[in-house]
Amino acid sequence: MSATNGDRWSRGDVTAVPRCPMCGQARRDPIGVARDAMVNGTDPWMLWHCESCATAWLDPRPDDASLPAAYDFDYVTHRPPAAPRRAGWLTSLIDGYLNRRFGMHRSPSSSLGFAFFSVLAPLRLKLDYYGRHLPPGRGGRLLDIGCGNGDFVALARSMNWNAEGLDPDTAAVAACLDRGIPVTQGFVSDLGATRQRDYWDAVTMSHCLEHVPDPRSMLRDVHAMLAPGGTVWMGLPNPSSLGARFYGLHWESYDAPRHLSLPALDVLLAACRDAGFSHVEPLRRGVHTGRLYRRSAQIARERGQRGLRYASITAALFSLASDLLATVSVRHADELVVVATKAPAP
Numbered sequence: 001m002s003a004t005n006g007d008r009w010s011r012g013d014v015t016a017v018p019r020c021p022m023c024g025q026a027r028r029d030p031i032g033v034a035r036d037a038m039v040n041g042t043d044p045w046m047l048w049h050c051e052s053c054a055t056a057w058l059d060p061r062p063d064d065a066s067l068p069a070a071y072d073f074d075y076v077t078h079r080p081p082a083a084p085r086r087a088g089w090l091t092s093l094i095d096g097y098l099n100r101r102f103g104m105h106r107s108p109s110s111s112l113g114f115a116f117f118s119v120l121a122p123l124r125l126k127l128d129y130y131g132r133h134l135p136p137g138r139g140g141r142l143l144d145i146g147c148g149n150g151d152f153v154a155l156a157r158s159m160n161w162n163a164e165g166l167d168p169d170t171a172a173v174a175a176c177l178d179r180g181i182p183v184t185q186g187f188v189s190d191l192g193a194t195r196q197r198d199y200w201d202a203v204t205m206s207h208c209l210e211h212v213p214d215p216r217s218m219l220r221d222v223h224a225m226l227a228p229g230g231t232v233w234m235g236l237p238n239p240s241s242l243g244a245r246f247y248g249l250h251w252e253s254y255d256a257p258r259h260l261s262l263p264a265l266d267v268l269l270a271a272c273r274d275a276g277f278s279h280v281e282p283l284r285r286g287v288h289t290g291r292l293y294r295r296s297a298q299i300a301r302e303r304g305q306r307g308l309r310y311a312s313i314t315a316a317l318f319s320l321a322s323d324l325l326a327t328v329s330v331r332h333a334d335e336l337v338v339v340a341t342k343a344p345a346p
């Protein structure tokens with residue numbers, strides 16, 4: 001069963017991926033034909049569900065040479081940063097929480113913020129995610145892989161991390177350099193030998209792993225580059241989420257053909273251990289689905305889907321329920337968040 005025209009797509013060639021990229025099994029069910037929702041895509045991409053581990057993946061996918069062409073438009077994280085927020089009472093509570101939790105230095109801030117958000121778990125988890133659950137930096141080395149316009153590198157530097165970015169995209173790297181953010185253009189292999197082994201105290205990968213052809217190999221590379229006791233933080237879409245089930249092929253996080261595979265939670269945790277990490281922990285997500293569900297409903301409507309199921313009000317109510325569930329459980333959130341730690345030096 002193939003959805004593309006032979007071995008071509010509109011911007012290049014394709015590569016077959018007959019086995020699940022996470023567990024290697026060949027038994028699978030078709031989810032359906034996914035299309036690019038960002039560029040009015042006409043290419044049909046066959047999306048599969050692994051019977052063994054529940055990972056979702058594209059077969060075929062764009063080949064390595066044509067993968068950059070899948071990002072050849074105004075990709076969201078490659079734009080310059082948005083204007084600063086306006087100060088208000090809520091902002092000062094948020095900044096009070098962030099200052100105490102992450103060692104930031106925002107002002108104006110209210111010291112009541114920490115107490116306020118500590119009792120509002122759905123919002124506290126959202127703020128913890130914003131700082132990627134990191135401890136204050138104390139000058140440690142941090143690498144943000146897939147850093148886009150450098151927003152998080154700038155934030156990590158405000159948390160006293162000695163932070164740098166890595167991204168293959170020319171526009172993203174230009175946006176970082178415009179802001180004076182240290183960045184390397186390319187992939188892990190472009191970092192230089194010293195920085196690929198026992199070097200970084202923290203690595204962050206926000207919505208990165210689903211973009212790489214071989215996620216297990218990426219996890220091994222990241223384990224190698226971390227210093228003993230170092231951690232990797234990763235966030236990525238959950239193929240077993242409520243949103244994936246409810247919106248199906250209209251779920252924005254399928255994002256074909258840029259998302260090559262969406263690892264399921266259990267196989268992702270196992271892959272981290274296989275890569276050598278000694279401690280692997282999934283984290284609860286809290287509030288996060290509002291924009292995602294509005295956009296998924298909009299994608300469905302643009303494709304001619306009508307009715308209450310894809311109405312804005314349904315998205316809002318469903319998002320509220322989903323965020324509450326994501327506050328108490330890691331399993332069905334629309335985003336998986338995992339922190340893995342390399343064993344400390346003996």
Ligand SMILES: [Zn+2]
Pocket residue numbers: 020021022023024025050051052053054055267
């Ligand atoms: Zn699998």
